[in-house]
Amino acid sequence: MTKQGVSAEEASAEILASIDRMPVERVPLGAALHSILAESIVAPLSIPPWRSSSMDGYAVRAEDISRVPCTLRITGEVVAGVTAPGAISTGEAMKIMTGAPVPPGADSVVRIEDTHAYAKHVEIRNARDLGRNIRPLGEDFRDGDPLVAEGSFLTPAAIGVLASAGIASVATFRQPTVSIVSSGDELVRLDNFAPVVRGERIVSSNSYSLPALVRDAGGRPRDGGITRDDQAALRSAIEGAMVCDLLLTSGGVSVGDRDFTRTVMQDMGTDIKFWRARIRPGGPLVFGVLDGRPWVGLPGNPVSAMVTFELFVRPAILKMLGETMLFPVSQPVTIDEAITVSGDLTHYLRVVVTSTGDNLHARPTGTQSSGALTSMLRANALLIVPEGRREYQCGEVLRAIPLGGSMSRTTVFPG
Ligand code: AMP
Numbered sequence: 001m002t003k004q005g006v007s008a009e010e011a012s013a014e015i016l017a018s019i020d021r022m023p024v025e026r027v028p029l030g031a032a033l034h035s036i037l038a039e040s041i042v043a044p045l046s047i048p049p050w051r052s053s054s055m056d057g058y059a060v061r062a063e064d065i066s067r068v069p070c071t072l073r074i075t076g077e078v079v080a081g082v083t084a085p086g087a088i089s090t091g092e093a094m095k096i097m098t099g100a101p102v103p104p105g106a107d108s109v110v111r112i113e114d115t116h117a118y119a120k121h122v123e124i125r126n127a128r129d130l131g132r133n134i135r136p137l138g139e140d141f142r143d144g145d146p147l148v149a150e151g152s153f154l155t156p157a158a159i160g161v162l163a164s165a166g167i168a169s170v171a172t173f174r175q176p177t178v179s180i181v182s183s184g185d186e187l188v189r190l191d192n193f194a195p196v197v198r199g200e201r202i203v204s205s206n207s208y209s210l211p212a213l214v215r216d217a218g219g220r221p222r223d224g225g226i227t228r229d230d231q232a233a234l235r236s237a238i239e240g241a242m243v244c245d246l247l248l249t250s251g252g253v254s255v256g257d258r259d260f261t262r263t264v265m266q267d268m269g270t271d272i273k274f275w276r277a278r279i280r281p282g283g284p285l286v287f288g289v290l291d292g293r294p295w296v297g298l299p300g301n302p303v304s305a306m307v308t309f310e311l312f313v314r315p316a317i318l319k320m321l322g323e324t325m326l327f328p329v330s331q332p333v334t335i336d337e338a339i340t341v342s343g344d345l346t347h348y349l350r351v352v353v354t355s356t357g358d359n360l361h362a363r364p365t366g367t368q369s370s371g372a373l374t375s376m377l378r379a380n381a382l383l384i385v386p387e388g389r390r391e392y393q394c395g396e397v398l399r400a401i402p403l404g405g406s407m408s409r410t411t412v413f414p415g
């Protein structure tokens with residue numbers, strides 16, 4: 001049964017109810033960045049595996065350097081990458097490099113700058129390193145320590161920690177393949193630009209922005225091509241695009257004479273869960289399941305396609321990737337301009353959010369036409385104007401969601 005005119009929240013819940021996590025696959029650690037870990041990893045060893053020096057200098061006994069200057073006998077040298085050397089005794093020192101194992105008996109490493117070496121002896125001139133500069137075995141982590149928990153997002157730091165623990169491969173949720181089919185008689189690719197110059201066609205910008213969004217969200221885009229507004233052509237493009245985990249179409253879901261996407265999907269046997277959401281932009285959004293594959297029919301308007309992707313498709317991809325936190329955090333923002341909307345829909349206005357003192361302020365990025373993609377280019381957030389009220393005064397507080405994490409970035413080095 002197709003629901004009609006759902007709220008944004010209902011649309012999201014309906015889509016996510018038909019989305020499963022991807023199967024688990026084992027990947028080399030070097031390929032696992034930004035994946036979600038599908039297993040919990042416990043340290044199989046301790047790091048560092050030996051008491052190691054954190055300075056280039058001389059390994060000594062604290063009791064021998066309590067009075068400086070003093071002279072100790074050099075009994076050897078220990079470099080990084082060798083096994084633990086023999087012990088030192090009273091009155092002895094061993095030259096040592098950063099990262100090398102500290103000889104038994106030593107409890108301090110005196111930095112090289114505080115020493116003067118002779119042929120067989122070293123003079124210690126400063127006692128400030130008494131008891132210092134030795135990293136204990138297991139300072140970073142110990143054998144059996146929990147390292148990275150199942151469900152964690154693999155950051156560069158996680159990759160580094162797992163590498164140091166010797167974890168060569170990890171179980172992660174496979175990246176979903178997301179097929180994208182664009183339809184529209186007026187659309188061409190970038191390599192067929194002449195008709196655009198003649199004023200007869202436009203570039204299918206969705207064929208570029210949507211794959212970029214899929215990649216940005218962690219999915220693998222698969223080009224399903226651009227088709228004419230023709231049922232047979234659309235059907236054959238969609239059949240070809242079904243080698244995927246999620247199908248996206250762009251265009252042809254509204255009520256025009258040549259809007260065939262829904263009809264074709266229906267004819268192919270799609271269980272259409274809803275059509276039309278009470279939102280702007282993106283009202284004609286449609287969602288269904290064909291042969292077990294979720295399909296999101298995005299409206300063709302470039303802004304509508306991007307905004308509905310952010311609201312509904314990005315969380316779906318994150319769920320497939322094994323994420324549990326699927327949504328951006330909305331923040332209260334003071335609006336710096338009066339806003340008038342239709343009142344019967346939830347509007348997502350493209351805004352620039354800036355922080356002034358303790359407050360966030362939002363200002364719309366000019367025209368809110370769903371055809372004006374530059375409004376997305378300039379925006380760093382979507383202002384949520386809930387259905388129910390038509391007018392908002394300058395200074396009122398609404399909520400906004402960041403786009404692409406841009407709100408948490410700046411050009412200034414932190415200090
Ligand atoms: P539709 O959703 O097919 O009714 O298209 C709505 C508007 O979006 C029309 O102005 C189309 O020209 C435009 N449009 C549709 N598909 C694309 C696309 N892939 N890239 C850029 N604009 C598009």
Ligand code: MG
Pocket residue numbers: 183184185229251252258300
């Ligand atoms: Mg169209």
